[in-house]
Amino acid sequence: MTGLVQRLIPEFEVWKRRYPAGFDGSLSIPALRRIQEERGYIADEDITDLTAYLGVPRTQIDEVVAFYTQFTRVPLGKHHIQVCHNVSCSLRGAEGLVKHLCGRLGIKAGETTADGQFTLTTVECLASCGTAPMMMIGDAFFENLTPASVDALLTELKETS
Amino acid sequence: MKFFMNFPVTDTSHTLAEYRTRFGYQALEKALSMTPTDVTKEVAASGLLGHGGAAFPAGRKWGVVKLDDGEPHYVCMNADEGEPGTFKDRWLMECVPHMSLEGLIIGSYALQGRHAFIYIRGEFDLAHRRMADAIEEAYDAGLLGENILGTGYSLDVVLYRGAGSYVCGEASAMLASLEGKKGWPRNRPPRLTVKGLYQKPTVVNNVETLANVPVILRLGAAEFKKTGTPKSPGTQMISISGHIAKPGVYEVEYGYSWEKFLYEDCGGMQNGKALKCIIPGGVSTKLLSASEIAGVTLDHNSAVAAGSQVGSGGMIAIAEGTCMVRLAAVIQRFYHHESCGQCTPCRQGMGWMERILNRIVAGGGRPEDIDQLYKIGEANDGTTICSLGDSAGYACSAILDHYRDEFEYYITNKRSMYDGNLTVDDPFADSPFADSPFVNALAGAAS
Numbered sequence: 001m002t003g004l005v006q007r008l009i010p011e012f013e014v015w016k017r018r019y020p021a022g023f024d025g026s027l028s029i030p031a032l033r034r035i036q037e038e039r040g041y042i043a044d045e046d047i048t049d050l051t052a053y054l055g056v057p058r059t060q061i062d063e064v065v066a067f068y069t070q071f072t073r074v075p076l077g078k079h080h081i082q083v084c085h086n087v088s089c090s091l092r093g094a095e096g097l098v099k100h101l102c103g104r105l106g107i108k109a110g111e112t113t114a115d116g117q118f119t120l121t122t123v124e125c126l127a128s129c130g131t132a133p134m135m136m137i138g139d140a141f142f143e144n145l146t147p148a149s150v151d152a153l154l155t156e157l158k159e160t161s
Numbered sequence: 162m163k164f165f166m167n168f169p170v171t172d173t174s175h176t177l178a179e180y181r182t183r184f185g186y187q188a189l190e191k192a193l194s195m196t197p198t199d200v201t202k203e204v205a206a207s208g209l210l211g212h213g214g215a216a217f218p219a220g221r222k223w224g225v226v227k228l229d230d231g232e233p234h235y236v237c238m239n240a241d242e243g244e245p246g247t248f249k250d251r252w253l254m255e256c257v258p259h260m261s262l263e264g265l266i267i268g269s270y271a272l273q274g275r276h277a278f279i280y281i282r283g284e285f286d287l288a289h290r291r292m293a294d295a296i297e298e299a300y301d302a303g304l305l306g307e308n309i310l311g312t313g314y315s316l317d318v319v320l321y322r323g324a325g326s327y328v329c330g331e332a333s334a335m336l337a338s339l340e341g342k343k344g345w346p347r348n349r350p351p352r353l354t355v356k357g358l359y360q361k362p363t364v365v366n367n368v369e370t371l372a373n374v375p376v377i378l379r380l381g382a383a384e385f386k387k388t389g390t391p392k393s394p395g396t397q398m399i400s401i402s403g404h405i406a407k408p409g410v411y412e413v414e415y416g417y418s419w420e421k422f423l424y425e426d427c428g429g430m431q432n433g434k435a436l437k438c439i440i441p442g443g444v445s446t447k448l449l450s451a452s453e454i455a456g457v458t459l460d461h462n463s464a465v466a467a468g469s470q471v472g473s474g475g476m477i478a479i480a481e482g483t484c485m486v487r488l489a490a491v492i493q494r495f496y497h498h499e500s501c502g503q504c505t506p507c508r509q510g511m512g513w514m515e516r517i518l519n520r521i522v523a524g525g526g527r528p529e530d531i532d533q534l535y536k537i538g539e540a541n542d543g544t545t546i547c548s549l550g551d552s553a554g555y556a557c558s559a560i561l562d563h564y565r566d567e568f569e570y571y572i573t574n575k576r577s578m579y580d581g582n583l584t585v586d587d588p589f590a591d592s593p594f595a596d597s598p599f600v601n602a603l604a605g606a607a608s
Contacts, residue, residue: 017317018276018317018318018319019276019317019319020233020275020276020359023340023359025340025341025342026321026339026340026341027341028341028342029321029322029323029324029338029341030321030322032324033283033322033324054341056341060341060342063342063343064324064341064342064343066343067326067343067344067501068283068323068324068325068326068343068344069324069325069326070283070284070324070325071324071325085491086245086444086491086495087245087246087403087440087444087477087488087491087492087495088245088246088402088403088477090488090491090583090584091402091403091404091477091479091483091488091583091584091585092402092403092584092588093584093587093588093589093590095583095589096584096587096588096589096590096592096594096595097588097589099589099592099594099595099597100589100592100594100595102594102597103592103593103594103597104594123284124243124245124327124495124498124499125243125244125245125246125247125327125495126284127242127243127247127248127250127251127282127284127285128248128251129245129246129247129248129400129402129403129408129475129477130248130400130401130402130408130409130410131408132402132408133588133589136284139286140286141286141287145588146588146589147588147589147591147592147593
């Protein structure tokens, strides 16, 4: 085993100390989160290496990566914009927010801009219903959005890119 | 009476130092001086009901676990808040992370657990950081780890971050996820209190439920029960959103007037609009029309008598002029997206319902569609392992029961009775892209 998983194993070993002994398989989701944080997506070699490290069936890791919406097997844009379009956000203008973002970025929901800067995804409830409409970029929530605040944010992100 | 929202929230009010100025960890000290059985008895005597949505008596759940069975016991905090409309646990974790953590430590002591877990949804950022910081502060202060407060009791807490799955809020799915697997619910029996995490007796409690535990230990069950109603003791955290003037998180004593809450505390509807209906406790609870909540109080018995539930406390207010057909399609898109695919009625039914609703919205509705939606909902009722499919049926049938005329109008005229309107005051009405065509099938998860 060489590469990313090998490099992260010391971190995983620290996490283990708080778990009951003998249940290393539990580390699959936290480890995959950490791997994706580093690489941006989950590569084939990560699954192979993690399977070997945790001593679990490969199908378990394959299933986990496929089941949870936050994991991706392909690289996403540098900024991953996730717009909530569930009930409360829809009642506060999520549809207009999605249309505005599609218009500004020139892509449809689910796509990545040609320059690889932005991926736009629609998602279900992010528990930010009282501050709708909202979106998540990376890990951060942006709430009570308006066309002006979205434009300012996009400009800022483009400048820092 | 407020147990949680009774202090000014500042940049530091979530820390251990400030929590200690608000009786922080005094309940833990008291609990550790009692026998584990007496702690469970005190919680049972308080009548505390679970705050995750099902309102199961918390003390009774703890009491099922046999302390002398020679098995490890686990307590898991369910912080996978994902029921649409619900964001009160997020407040509790961001503003008072130590309170539910203290409850988790007390609960673990009562069950004599050596390891405890907090399963927090993957999308939470600040709540996750606050909870992580609280845990480290607790370790540093000797409130976690080996020999807590010199009593000989030891406990480790794992903060486990999910990765995007609504169904993992269901307790058995959560435990599968904690074992590092896909989040599939499983049939009971055996109950989780018999065979739960790693096949060992496990109690799963909601964040708010555990946050109540230090209050109960500190005040005593008798004093705690003076708040609320005899059958719903204590308070309820309510997160309200939708077409309401003052959305946000509120704490109300059980038995509080629903109308007073809406029209006084929350300032009534956006732009002074009239209330059309309300989703009381997350989209999985049946909606009630404005007239149905008249005279109803916010407690379990009253809400059930009115035809719904307190649920998760995730209240969504919907104003007159809202197109319920399109809203039903939004709700059903969610259930379809989140169906885990394990049980046939849900795996197939959720997609059928979504496609029928989308077809109606697109102007291709057929007269038989309404009965078909009812039938698919009924086919899910009680036929699946978890309640996701049932809930979708309840949500849809409640909308059909109340607003059948809107569906019939839409199907007959191939357009909405309310121009497909979902907003009262659309902040994006002035966007240069406001008139671009609406793409109904927006589903586009990254993976």
